[in-house]
Amino acid sequence: MTDTEPDPGAVPWLSAEEQHSWRAFVRMHLKLSARLAADLQAQSGLSPADFEVLVALTDVPEGRVRFQDLAKGIDWEQSRLSHQIRRMAKRDLVAREECEEDGRGAYVAISGHGRAVIGAAAPKHVATVRRLVLDGLTPEEFAELGRLSAKLADRIDRAEP
């Protein structure tokens, strides 16, 4: 993108140094997400979305949570989560439990099979994360990456859509 300049008065283009950093950041994200997804699929037969939902369900008491709270917790559109849960229920990873008496909607619960699958997948995923990320940085660098990430995630949460 060297031959396209914004209007004068518009938001300033990235400087060469900023562009260098931004491209490194994008490159890292693309490579890391592709690799983590490939390893997760090959080792455990899970997509990143499957993994995210199963982890969220092992984080709550009894492995069950209201559908709406799950959507909010993992920051997904309800329609996307609804499709995902339907697919995961077919594979017996989760179950959708209707709960009409209190009028506050359905629960999603992890199944026994889901617990076994995530229990086997998680250590392999941790090994990949260690190998690709933590082992490549000093503890101080990894902590700094976490701090900068939290700062950005909070900013994005506060930004107008």
Added chain:
Amino acid sequence: MTDTEPDPGAVPWLSAEEQHSWRAFVRMHLKLSARLAADLQAQSGLSPADFEVLVALTDVPEGRVRFQDLAKGIDWEQSRLSHQIRRMAKRDLVAREECEEDGRGAYVAISGHGRAVIGAAAPKHVATVRRLVLDGLTPEEFAELGRLSAKLADRIDRAEP
């Protein structure tokens, strides 16, 4: 993932502090990629994949590059790029130019329309990136994020698949 422990002797689980950093990193990544994709689509009608290909094509002389070199440059499987180029060609963003005389395969070239689209999209994308990322960090923090990203991307490149 509090109730699942790896086998003794396996790769050690993340410490509480490491897990905190890793989750912040994953949260940032998910939020940022979702937001960038939504803004790009809303402002310019482009997917992140469209954007990545168009940027890669504006980076090369004459806006054309061999298909295989493009796949390598953006680190995509050839089959994925092939589908993507077919879809983008239908929208007149790029053209596939056969070049059989030298036996080294086809070129992909950005079209005039593709140049106009990326020329209009890029400044808006830069504004989003500034607002969500650069404006939320000090220049030193952003440079550090770039440095850590480059370090990780290089490590992932070197890691066995």
